[in-house]
Amino acid sequence: xxxxxxxxxxxxxxxxxxxxxxxxxxxxxxxxxxxxxxxxxxxxxxxxxxxxxxxxxxxxxxxxxxxxxxxxxxxxxxxxxxxxxxxxxxxxxxxxxxxxxxxxxxxxxxxxxxxxxxxxxxxxxxxxxxxxxxxxxxxxxxxxxxxxxxxxxxxxxxxxxxxxxxxxxxxxxxxxxxxxxxxxxxxxxxxxxxxxxxxxxxxxxxxxxxxxxxxxxxxxxxxxxxxxxxxxxxxxxxxxxxxxxxxxxxxxxxxxxxxxxxxxxxxxxxxxxxxxxxxxxxxxxxxxxxxxxxxxxxxxxxxxxxx
Amino acid sequence: xxxxxxxxxxxxxxxxxxxxxxxxxxxxxxxxxxxxxxxxxxxxxxxxxxxxxxxxxxxxxxxxxxxxxxxxxxxxxxxxxxxxxxxxxxxxxxxxxxxxxxxxxxxxxxxxxxxxxxxxxxxxxxxxxxxxxxxxxxxxxxxxxxxxxxxxxxxxxxxxxxxxxxxxxxxxxxxxxxxxxxxxxxxxxxxxxxxxxxxxxxxxxxxxxxxxxxxxxxxxxxxxxxxxxxxxxxxxxxxxxxxxxxxxxxxxxxxxxxxxxxxxxxxxxxxxxxxxxxxxxxxxxxxxxxxxxxxxxxxxxxxxxxxxxxxxxxxxxxxxxxxxxxxxxxxxxxxxxxxxxxxxxxxxxxxxxxxxxxxxxxxxxxxxxxxxxxxxxxxxxxxxxxxxx
Numbered sequence: 001x002x003x004x005x006x007x008x009x010x011x012x013x014x015x016x017x018x019x020x021x022x023x024x025x026x027x028x029x030x031x032x033x034x035x036x037x038x039x040x041x042x043x044x045x046x047x048x049x050x051x052x053x054x055x056x057x058x059x060x061x062x063x064x065x066x067x068x069x070x071x072x073x074x075x076x077x078x079x080x081x082x083x084x085x086x087x088x089x090x091x092x093x094x095x096x097x098x099x100x101x102x103x104x105x106x107x108x109x110x111x112x113x114x115x116x117x118x119x120x121x122x123x124x125x126x127x128x129x130x131x132x133x134x135x136x137x138x139x140x141x142x143x144x145x146x147x148x149x150x151x152x153x154x155x156x157x158x159x160x161x162x163x164x165x166x167x168x169x170x171x172x173x174x175x176x177x178x179x180x181x182x183x184x185x186x187x188x189x190x191x192x193x194x195x196x197x198x199x200x201x202x203x204x205x206x207x208x209x210x211x212x213x214x215x216x217x218x219x220x221x222x223x224x225x226x227x228x229x230x231x232x233x234x235x236x237x238x239x240x241x242x243x244x245x246x247x248x249x250x251x252x253x254x255x256x257x258x259x260x261x262x263x264x265x266x267x268x269x270x271x272x273x274x275x276x277x278x279x280x281x282x283x284x285x286x287x288x289x290x291x292x293x294x295x296x297x298x299x300x301x302x303x304x305x306x307x
Numbered sequence: 308x309x310x311x312x313x314x315x316x317x318x319x320x321x322x323x324x325x326x327x328x329x330x331x332x333x334x335x336x337x338x339x340x341x342x343x344x345x346x347x348x349x350x351x352x353x354x355x356x357x358x359x360x361x362x363x364x365x366x367x368x369x370x371x372x373x374x375x376x377x378x379x380x381x382x383x384x385x386x387x388x389x390x391x392x393x394x395x396x397x398x399x400x401x402x403x404x405x406x407x408x409x410x411x412x413x414x415x416x417x418x419x420x421x422x423x424x425x426x427x428x429x430x431x432x433x434x435x436x437x438x439x440x441x442x443x444x445x446x447x448x449x450x451x452x453x454x455x456x457x458x459x460x461x462x463x464x465x466x467x468x469x470x471x472x473x474x475x476x477x478x479x480x481x482x483x484x485x486x487x488x489x490x491x492x493x494x495x496x497x498x499x500x501x502x503x504x505x506x507x508x509x510x511x512x513x514x515x516x517x518x519x520x521x522x523x524x525x526x527x528x529x530x531x532x533x534x535x536x537x538x539x540x541x542x543x544x545x546x547x548x549x550x551x552x553x554x555x556x557x558x559x560x561x562x563x564x565x566x567x568x569x570x571x572x573x574x575x576x577x578x579x580x581x582x583x584x585x586x587x588x589x590x591x592x593x594x595x596x597x598x599x600x601x602x603x604x605x606x607x608x609x610x611x612x613x614x615x616x617x618x619x620x621x622x623x624x625x626x627x628x629x630x631x632x633x634x635x636x637x638x639x640x641x642x643x644x645x646x647x648x649x650x651x652x653x654x655x656x657x658x659x660x661x662x663x664x665x666x667x668x669x670x671x672x673x674x675x676x677x678x679x680x681x682x683x684x685x686x687x688x689x690x691x692x693x694x695x696x
Contacts, residue, residue, distance in 0.1 A: 050530040075532025086523030090323045102315030103531045147527070 001063060001186040002026040002049075002155055008057030009044055009210075018044040020210040022058070026155065026186045026203075031177060033201030033218075034190040035296055041210040042190045046157050049188075050080045062155070076104050076151035083159045085140045086147070089133035093124055093143055096132055097150065104151035118146040121176065138169025145176060155186040162196065174200050194296060198222075206296055229260045229268050231275065232284035244278040245271060309537055316533075316541030323515075324545065330511045334549055338504025339560050342496055346561075346570050349492040358383070360404040360440065363390045363397075370414020372455050376428075379451055380407070398433045405432040405444060417452065418459035428452060493571045497561035498655035499628045502648050504553050505590055506619050508546045509598040513611035515542065516602040520693065535690045542602075543595045543683070550591035575659070582658045582665045589675035590651040596682030597647070603689035622648045650674045 007022040019041045026032045036042050047053045048060060051071045060067040062077065070077060087096045097115045106114050119125045122142040127135060132143060141161055148156055158177060162170045178200050181187045191197060197204050197218070204221055206214040214221055227249075233241050238258050242251040248271050249262040260271055268287045275282060324330055364380070364387040366373050381387065391397040394406050408429040416423050430448060432441050461467060519525045528538055561573025575583075601618070605611050623629050625639075626648030632640055643649045654671030657663035665672075 050526070051532075052526060052529060071532065075530070078530075080527070080530050082523045082527065084521070084523035086527040088319060088323060088524060089522075090326045091319065095319070095322065099315050099319045100527070100531070103312050103528055103533050105312070105532075107311060151531070 001028045002188075003061045003064075004045075004058070005061075006058035007045070007048065007055070007060065009048065009053060010056065017210050019048075022207070022210070022212055024205055024212065024215060026188055028154070028186045029181055029184050030202040031181045031187040031189055031200050033197035033204040034188055034207065035192075035194070035197060035204060036190075036207035039209070040207040042207060043159070044210075045207075046080065046159055046188075046190065049078060049155075049157055051075065051078075077153055078155045078157070079148040079151065079153035080157045081144050081148040081159065081161050083161075083163065085132075085144060087132050087140075087143055090131065092129050092131050093119070093135070093146075094128040096143065097146060100147045101150050106151060114150050114152065118149050121149060121179075122146040123172070136166075136169075138165040138172075141165050141169060141173060145173065149180075153185065155188070156180060158187065158189045158191075160191050161189075162191065162193065170196075227262045227288075229262060229271055229287045230254075230285060231258045231260070231280075231282055232256055233258060233275065233280045234283055235281045236279060241275060241278070241280055244280075245274060248274060309534070312533055313537050313541055313544075316528075316538070317545055320541060320545040324511075324549070330514075334504075334507055334511055335553060335556060338500050338507065338553060338557055341500040341503065342493075342557055342560055343564070343568060343570075345500060346493045346496040346565055347568065349496065350570055358385055360384070360436075360444075361388055361402070362405045362407065363388045363394065363403055364407050364409070365390050365394075366409045367411045368409050368413040369411075372414035372417050372459060373409050376409060376413070376451065376455060379455075380448075383447060383451070395431070398431060401433055401435060403433065404436050404440075405430060407448070417456045418463055420460065420463070423456075493561050493565050493573045494659060495631075495656070497557060497573050498652055498659055501554060501557045502590065502626070502651040502655065503619065503623050503628045504557060505550045505594045505651075506597070506622065506648065507553075508549060508594055509601055509619060510611065510615040511549075512542060512546060512595070512598040513602040513605045513615050514608060517605060517608050517611050520606075525693075535687060539599055539603075539683075539686055539690055543599055546595045546598065547591050550594060551587070554587050554591075573659075577662050578658055579662055579664050582663050582668050583655075585665050585672050586651070586654040586658055586668050586675075589672040589679070590654075592679030593647050593651070593675040593682070594679075596679035596686065599686035600682040600689060603686045603693055606693075622646055625649070627652050647675060647678050650678075 003025050005023045007019050008017055009019040010017040022041070022045060024032070034042055034045070044053065048055065049067070051067070055068070062070040088099065091099065094115065097118060098111070101111045101115055119128055122145050124139065124142055124146055127139060132140065135143060145161065161177075162173055165173070174196060177187055177189060181200075181202075189197070189201065201218055203217055204214075205212055206221075229249075231241070238253045241258050242253065245251055245258075245260050248266045249260045251258065251260050253259070262268065262271060272282065272285070362384065364377060366377055388403060390406070391402070394403070397403045398406065406429075408431070410425070410427050410429070412425065413427045416425065416427050428448060430445055432444070516525070525538065529535070558573065558575070562575065563572075566572040601615065602611070605614060625643050626632075626646035627635070627643050628648055632643045632649060632653075635643060650671040654663075654668045654675075657668050657671070661667075
């Protein structure tokens, strides 16, 4: 559905590009998780898809047609559920939906049907006449979602849609996103919460400094840790243990963990035996499982991002 | 389709505005309060009450002309207060507005045929006495002394007494052309504060745009393909209506409320309604155009709450709203001539006081409309820049 290739963008007066050769594909019926620390380029990428930034380099195609042409002909094929509560607090839920339905070019009976469907999908019927300013954080997020879904978009971009909501609302939003994808919508979902990506994404992309660092199915990405052994050893210095295990694979120290990526044909049992024969008392170990957070932190170098 | 979107966004703008008590107060109540307060406070500035100002008389002459002077001055200005022990101090404190001292040689000098020598009457005034009152008192004194001297000389050389017969004021006729409308404080203040009030939309629109930029609704509408032009029109058109309601409200206050509060009433009798509508429309385009341009430039609520009001007050001060342009020095008058508020004010005064025709106020209306058009173009450019990241 969406195909991006070699997308590059540099803001005026900035010394480095915000996007540098981004390539990705989003398919109908799938959730593409987009992960990246602050300053990774996620917002710039979303702004391109929302039509708020011109393309400087590369290409964005929707079903093979350049994005600009698609947006000119039918701007509501792509919807954005932004991070902010992008609606009018002084208006009621229904008044907001009516206003944005008109802005989405929905008229007459279709408009009323889509408003009813959006209210039902987000379970906001009970609050239809409540002023948006008086809604809780979770309900505001649902209204944001309801507005995004009004024009029945083919691609929906969710920009951190669960920030600041209670666990119930969060679960509701995640279910709603999964349902959307099941019904055939292409979804791009950005978040800082790795477990959300693990819960709903079919495909994930990890970005940093405007580049794609990893792109694959969740199974592929999590499988990257297949030959990785992590040990916690307290009675010896990590450097000594690393030296003892160096012959079995690449070693590195991550906080309290000693991480060994085992060479081909070396079994974890061999490595454990080698450590114990060197006198190490193993207190914790895990093998073959790499959660998204480990991968993310390893790829983005763990440094704080203040930009 | 764009028209349908525009109507929906205008409807939303009215709903938001009607639910915003602060905006309604600043748009409608503040200018009304200004008109009421300023009109009542400046009620007498266009017809200063020369009679009734507290004064004291010190007559050092015992002659008959001095007695006659006192009699006639009291008839003109009312009874004097008794002279305080420290007269100059009483003037400085404002306990007395002025003192008249008649010198001992008053009667002798006035009835002598040779050229009068030496000061015979002194006028000493409160430092805060309005210059117009001071000059009026000075003129009345000179005229009365002239009358007394003319009578005394005639009596002396012809033996015919014509006491009171030299009424010099009967020789002079004064008239201020006003097409039957007296230039009262209300007649001056309503146009001035109406112009000022219509520019209040600057703050309202600036705050609105900052809020909608912050909460992402501007970007959301752009994402839905609503063009910047439609977005700006959806903000501007409702405020043209707001300006029209403001104008009607403030004119109504002048006509009906001010007389109930003891002030003079505004009169629209004989005005050219086409001129009034043309000028108010041009003024509204200028105000809304400037509001949209400024709102597109402003980024924060703090800026909206300071830059808008400061600009309004500066434009009002320069444009003759706070200080009439006619009493400004020549340089300031030239500067005022470049202020949109001054174009609006001069045009409205021409309509209300001189019953100007649409052709006669065309220069002001054209300047305002051109200013509004330039501001609208600037607003579109700035709005596009604002909504792109």
